[in-house]
Amino acid sequence: MSTNSAAIRPKCISPPPCQGRYSSSDMSLGDNTSSMEEELTCPVCLELYADPLLLPCSHSICKKCIQDIVDNRTKTGKEGLDCPSCRKTCALDQEMVSKLPRNLALENVVFRFQEMQSQNLTLRRSLDLSVDTPLLNSPTSGDVLVIPEFCDMDLTEMCGLCEENSQNVAENFCEQCRVAYCRQCLQNFHPKRGPLVHHRIRKPAKGETIDKPAFCVDHETEVAAIFCDQCKSLVCHLCVCDGLGKHSHHKILSLDTAWRQTKETLSKTKEQLEMMVSTLSDQSLKMEEVSEDVENIHKQACQKIDIQYRRLVEDITACLKQHRSSLLNQLERSKVKVTRRIQQQLDDNRQESRKVENLIESCKKLLDEDHMKGLLGRADEIGPIVQGADDMSQLLETSKQQYTDLVTDKTAQVDMKQAVLQFRNTSHACLRIMIADDVKKCQSIIPVIRSTTSPGKDVLRVQNKCLITWGFNSTSFTAEALKQNSLWSVTIEKNSAHLGDIKNGYLFGVGISYDKLNFKDQVGLNSNSHGIICSRGNLLYCHNSKMEHLMPLDNLPLSVTIYTVMDQSEGVILAYTITNSSWGDTLHGKKIIIDQSLKTILYPVFTVSQRVKMQFPTYV
Structure with missing residues (x-):
């Protein structure tokens, strides 16, 4: 190393004593960071989430991981995937994967976590000093401490203002001008007075001049080292001179302050935009x-x-x-x-x-x-x-x-x-x-049923509330004969003791008959009865075992209303309305029964199986 280089090498000073490399707060921060990293790790690739997609079960997986899993399962003839977190099966294919929503909130948290990790890494590197490693001490009051890793470097930065054939070694560096000066050029071109009095001068570090200075737009030869807050632009010292520069009397900020405020503004704007993206994502999902x-x-x-x-x-x-x-x-x-x-x-x-x-x-x-x-x-x-x-x-x-x-x-x-x-x-x-409106012609009633508590014994039951069957067989009930045009409603519900597939075993019937039905008969399966029945998950109109498809059975409970008009010369009119809770009146139909027009006695009849029960209204 040359003599001149040795002459300008700054002396190192010792840092204040400490008990270890990091403080206790640093250790707790590390523990929290480790716990957070586990939460932000994809359960498939065990890396931080990249383009996380939200599954129907509310867990997230990297987009590439989901695509790989679906591809592999498709090749093996399998469908969908099992969530690695909750093991819930999700029906997915490649087309559905492309429609899964991105978890923007999680993606932003991962991004912020990586930034935090990077800052912590830089901080630890700067603090990872031996207790006996000295820090540089500047001989000048305006200088700052130099990072010790530069103590042993060959500081051969040359002055930026000397003539090329006689350049001197730089002894000072202006953080605002971003120029290295020798002692003579510092006195000649950068005096500590006027607008330059607030510039920070310190010892140069090797490679400082790689960051080239920005020059003023209006004064191309002057370094733009001042920030005009009013115009939001970098200017030189000539632009702020009283009476001369066009930025005179404007609010001027130091580069550090302007940088910090700009960063804060950008951070707040970024957070605001991220919230907007999250809101828009939630709105899009909804x-x-x-x-x-x-x-x-x-x-x-x-x-x-x-x-x-x-x-x-x-x-x-x-x-x-x-x-x-x-x-x-x-x-x-x-x-x-x-x-x-x-x-x-x-x-x-x-x-x-x-x-x-x-x-x-x-x-x-x-x-x-x-x-x-x-x-x-x-x-x-x-x-x-x-x-x-x-x-x-x-x-x-x-x-x-x-x-x-x-x-x-x-x-x-x-x-x-x-x-x-x-x-x-x-x-x-x-x-x-x-x-015609059948409601106006009919009197609303609750059928009075003579049912059997046990086969062979008739017991009068007045205004029944519920009909259920005995044992495992279906049972038919016959109400008292109608005396006038009438309508009645009944709600078919699932029997809580028998739950299962709606297409299996849910048998019931509601209608009319010209003769009393035996308890083993079923509505619509003989020549005397007509009615709405349910068989194998479908609602059918049935007479004499001839069935006419009406509609699929969506679900239970279901309400059926029967209208009977007996005073028409054309025959007996049988109308019905099928109603469910989500759609209201779903289907209305009407039949004119002319082959039985000479008969004047009609009985309301009902059939229930072990999986259902029939509820009558409490009042009409």
């Missing part, structure tokens, strides 16, 4: 949930509208088919009646014609006799022929009136022609019945 909810409700609403549409069309079509079949049967009976009369008359005419032809043939045979004695010898045969002719004459006179009535009677033809108009009128009447 809106995605709402959007998914809207999609699901829209799909279900479309399905239910389609079911109701089909039900209306099928009910109206079935009603029109019944009227058409009834009228066609009536026409068929009228045609058969007339054709039978005609056929009978034709048969009578054919028989009479054969008799007349036989008499004519007998006459011919007698007339064929050429001899007088031959003809006279057969004279006794003439009497029966003449008598037969007289009888046929009288018979023809008698049937002549029947023939005239049969030919002139056009009643059947007129009725058949009128049937076309009649079908139109009855169809319109049918449509009016189908769209």
Whole structure:
């Protein structure tokens, strides 16, 4: 090392004594940092989270880890993944992984943790000094302590203002100007007076001049070492001179203060923006949930509208088919009646014609006799022929009136022609019945049921609250006969003792019957009963074991309301409304039962299995 270098080497001073390398507060900080690092470590790769994604179970995994797991499980024919934290199975594929939300809050915490770790590492390096390692002591009051690691360095920084062919070794360094000075240049170009009096001068460290100074925009040869807070820009000392510089009388800050305030402003802005990102992320997640909810409700609403549409069309079509079949049967009976009369008359005419032809043939045979004695010898045969002719004459006179009535009677033809108009009128009447408000025609009741506490013993039960079955078999209940147009409701609920798949074992029925049902019968499975039944997870309209699909059973509880109108000439009207808690009235249907129109006694009937119970309202 040269003599000049040795002359400018600063002396080291000893640091204040300490009990160890770090204080107790540093140790507790290390423990907290270690605990925090465990919380911020991905359970799959055991590294700090990188692009963490939020699983449906609220735990997070690195995006790359999730993609690798899903890829491997897909290749092996498996679906989804098990959360490494809670082991809950999540149904995921590559498309769903791309839609998982980023855990921005966790990502920001990891970023801040890494910054903190970096700062702690720098601090520990600066504090990781031996107790006998001296610190540099500056001979000048304006100098600062130099980090000891520079004590043994070859400080051969050259003055930045000397001529290139005669540069001196730099002895001072201005932190604001970022220029190294020899002793002579410091006195000549950086006097401690005026705006330069507050600049910090210290001993240079090797490599200080690598950080090139910034020059003033307005004075290109001057170093920009002053910060104008009003204009938010770096300026030189000429820009702040009174009466000369355009930044005179502006608020001036030191570079350290401006740097600190700028950092604080940026940190606050960054935190504010991160909060905005977190808020927007939460809003996006909520809106995605709402959007998914809207999609699901829209799909279900479309399905239910389609079911109701089909039900209306099928009910109206079935009603029109019944009227058409009834009228066609009536026409068929009228045609058969007339054709039978005609056929009978034709048969009578054919028989009479054969008799007349036989008499004519007998006459011919007698007339064929050429001899007088031959003809006279057969004279006794003439009497029966003449008598037969007289009888046929009288018979023809008698049937002549029947023939005239049969030919002139056009009643059947007129009725058949009128049937076309009649079908139109009855169809319109049918449509009016189908769209009529049945509630206004019916009296709300709670059926009174004669049920059996044990088979074979009838016990009167008034205004029942609940119907359940015995043992493991389904049971049917028959209420007292209806005396007027009536409606009643019943709620079907799950029996708490029998929970399971809604499509397995949940059998029930609500309807009407023309005769009392045996407790082993089921609603709709015989020719006397009509009703709404549930079988294998579907609601069906059933009569005489013929089932018509209505809709899938969404869930229980479910309410069924039955309307019966018995004073219609067209037949008995059976209407029903199916209601659930989330959608309200889901399906309405109506049937006109014309094959039982002559019967006037109707019974409300109910069937329950061991998995359900029926609740009646407490009042009407």
